[in-house]
Amino acid sequence: MKDGILVFVEQNGGKLDRVAWEALAAGQKLAAELGCEVSCVVLGKSAAAAGQQLASARVAQVCVGEAEPLVSYTPDGYALALKEIIQTLEPAWVVFNHTYQVRDFAPKLAASLGGGLASDCVGYRVENQRVTLLRQAFQGKFACEVELTGPAPHFVSFQAGVFREDSVERQSESAPVRTFEISIAPGQVRTRPEEPFREAKQSVDLTQAEMIVAVGRGIKGPEGLETVGKLAEALGAEIAASRPVCDNGWLPMDRQVGSSGQTVAPKLYLALGISGAIQHQVGMKGSHTIVAVNKDAEAPIFEVATYGIVGDLFEVVGPLIEEIKKLKASG
Amino acid sequence: MKIAVALKQVPTRDALLRLSESKSWIEERDVSFEVNEPDAYALEEALQLKEKHGGEVVVCSLGPPRVQQAIKEALAKGADRAIHFEDTQFTQLDANGTATVLSKVLESERPDLVLTGLQSDDLGYAQTGVILAERLGYPHATIVMEIQIDGEKLRVKRELEAGWFQWVSMPLPALLTIQSGINKPRYASLRGIMQAKSKPISKVTAGELGLGSEDLSPKQNIVRLYVPERKSNTEFLQGSAQQMAAQLVDKLRNEARVL
Ligand SMILES: Cc1cc2nc3c(=O)[nH]c(=O)nc-3n(C[C@H](O)[C@H](O)[C@H](O)COP(=O)(O)OP(=O)(O)OC[C@H]3O[C@@H](n4cnc5c(N)ncnc54)[C@H](O)[C@@H]3O)c2cc1C
Ligand SMILES: Nc1ncnc2c1ncn2[C@@H]1O[C@H](COP(=O)(O)O)[C@@H](O)[C@H]1O
Numbered sequence: 001m002k003d004g005i006l007v008f009v010e011q012n013g014g015k016l017d018r019v020a021w022e023a024l025a026a027g028q029k030l031a032a033e034l035g036c037e038v039s040c041v042v043l044g045k046s047a048a049a050a051g052q053q054l055a056s057a058r059v060a061q062v063c064v065g066e067a068e069p070l071v072s073y074t075p076d077g078y079a080l081a082l083k084e085i086i087q088t089l090e091p092a093w094v095v096f097n098h099t100y101q102v103r104d105f106a107p108k109l110a111a112s113l114g115g116g117l118a119s120d121c122v123g124y125r126v127e128n129q130r131v132t133l134l135r136q137a138f139q140g141k142f143a144c145e146v147e148l149t150g151p152a153p154h155f156v157s158f159q160a161g162v163f164r165e166d167s168v169e170r171q172s173e174s175a176p177v178r179t180f181e182i183s184i185a186p187g188q189v190r191t192r193p194e195e196p197f198r199e200a201k202q203s204v205d206l207t208q209a210e211m212i213v214a215v216g217r218g219i220k221g222p223e224g225l226e227t228v229g230k231l232a233e234a235l236g237a238e239i240a241a242s243r244p245v246c247d248n249g250w251l252p253m254d255r256q257v258g259s260s261g262q263t264v265a266p267k268l269y270l271a272l273g274i275s276g277a278i279q280h281q282v283g284m285k286g287s288h289t290i291v292a293v294n295k296d297a298e299a300p301i302f303e304v305a306t307y308g309i310v311g312d313l314f315e316v317v318g319p320l321i322e323e324i325k326k327l328k329a330s331g
Numbered sequence: 332m333k334i335a336v337a338l339k340q341v342p343t344r345d346a347l348l349r350l351s352e353s354k355s356w357i358e359e360r361d362v363s364f365e366v367n368e369p370d371a372y373a374l375e376e377a378l379q380l381k382e383k384h385g386g387e388v389v390v391c392s393l394g395p396p397r398v399q400q401a402i403k404e405a406l407a408k409g410a411d412r413a414i415h416f417e418d419t420q421f422t423q424l425d426a427n428g429t430a431t432v433l434s435k436v437l438e439s440e441r442p443d444l445v446l447t448g449l450q451s452d453d454l455g456y457a458q459t460g461v462i463l464a465e466r467l468g469y470p471h472a473t474i475v476m477e478i479q480i481d482g483e484k485l486r487v488k489r490e491l492e493a494g495w496f497q498w499v500s501m502p503l504p505a506l507l508t509i510q511s512g513i514n515k516p517r518y519a520s521l522r523g524i525m526q527a528k529s530k531p532i533s534k535v536t537a538g539e540l541g542l543g544s545e546d547l548s549p550k551q552n553i554v555r556l557y558v559p560e561r562k563s564n565t566e567f568l569q570g571s572a573q574q575m576a577a578q579l580v581d582k583l584r585n586e587a588r589v590l
Contacts, residue, residue, distance in 0.1 A: 309579065
């Protein structure tokens, strides 16, 4: 394993989500290009069950970290356990998917081992064994190439969707599973997590909507919502929003689409004044037809839009209502 | 209780950005800056905690002279004092470097609570707060949406993916990274702006912190920044607003067949 790649696989009650396989796919690809071995590690309650599933992938070994304090996720517990495993295996690279859990502990882990973490990467390049990582900067306005310097291990997390879960290579023989008994003293885990929950008052279910009119910060304030409401009414659409609109209280939180809101896939998603940050895109890019109205032709929303209008949303909404009414009237 | 808030200044959202000569940063001339969005929420949270529990709010910002504007705004809103980390050695630090610099002062300040934003809008490392917690030996929680303090005990609501949340408790001192939307940030009052003039801002340089270039050398180097090629299959509509609206409705009906 020394100088190989170690992939951290996130599991939830023994279940492996799409992101888990994506991380593995990332590690396998990077290992193939660097000509080294890839192993993976899984922690927590039901880690052994998850480990069994992972053993079908083409990996040198599956490491399972077990300890009483790992039953529920905590950043202290995970950072300590992975530190111990990394110090034993001495990988050159540790690969993650950039999930909320990874954001919570990976910088701590990397710092505790004196390594650098290139976070939320969208690609990479290998030239003469040198790895250059690709990230977004300035809210996607620029792409940014980074290199990790200093001694190994180096840490990298990839954005969801960069690698495909179905590209994971399998093997017929099961990979060996190695269990690490982690020694964590009770006082070393300082945070006490409670059970995850959803807010009870989720009153709208956007996932069932056939049409959605979504507004972003380009709407400027709650006043703008009136005409947009008329557009939604004409279309028979639900109103949704990007995060800042809800943060500002212009619309309630349960209208939010994106990584921390709802994931929707309507027939028509009309995005008005939404820049299309990755956290928004993950919640709506599965929509059948996407229309984006934005005054900035470079806005990332146009990476996923079917039809685009570059212009002021307030000038477009009025005529759009008229045209839709005309269409409906003509049957 | 003593609360430290880390404020970063970033280009305003609608700023037109150009790359600098070196291609590893932006041309800062003619760009206006503002407080990083989640940091503004972190400051508000600190001010509200102070109103409830007493104590002081110390603002920390690392950057060139322009960040004085962000600092003054924070003082006008009600922060008690500020520390401005200003040194040419501090330009273009990675998250590790920034956390190292901040930790040097906070180690001796020993605040009960350190608040940072969860992520910066420019480089977006989403790391500085968590590394800072590690350096200070503080427990931490990220993406925080609510804070409850009862004596020495802290209980916070963390945001998880897809609309899930989780309460986490921990002892003080601790570090939290704040998510946008946790509160409603205030505006500075006229009185606040007047009072801010007499509030102390201490300046700190690398030398004073005993930090040399090797302490601050990045673990993550920016090789280059560039304008990405957009992979877009978008069909852009042309003409007046009326014409585009008519075309769009026609296409939605006859091409996409969704109307
Ligand atoms: C952990 C985390 C979780 C997050 N979760 C979510 C989430 O679930 N959902 C979400 O949406 N975001 C989420 N975000 C925030 C996300 O990163 C972006 O900040 C956010 O999506 C931006 O919202 P916006 O597009 O409305 O605003 P901005 O990025 O400010 O964009 C406004 C857009 O409006 C355009 N515009 C302005 N005026 C007009 C006009 N008159 N006519 C037409 N166009 C105009 C501008 O050109 C710009 O493109 C999350 C962030 C983090 C870090
Ligand atoms: N130069 C800086 N000065 C003060 N605080 C900073 C600075 N850079 C980052 N931070 C803090 O760290 C948080 C996360 O930044 P980042 O790790 O760059 O995404 C920000 O929201 C700030 O609270």
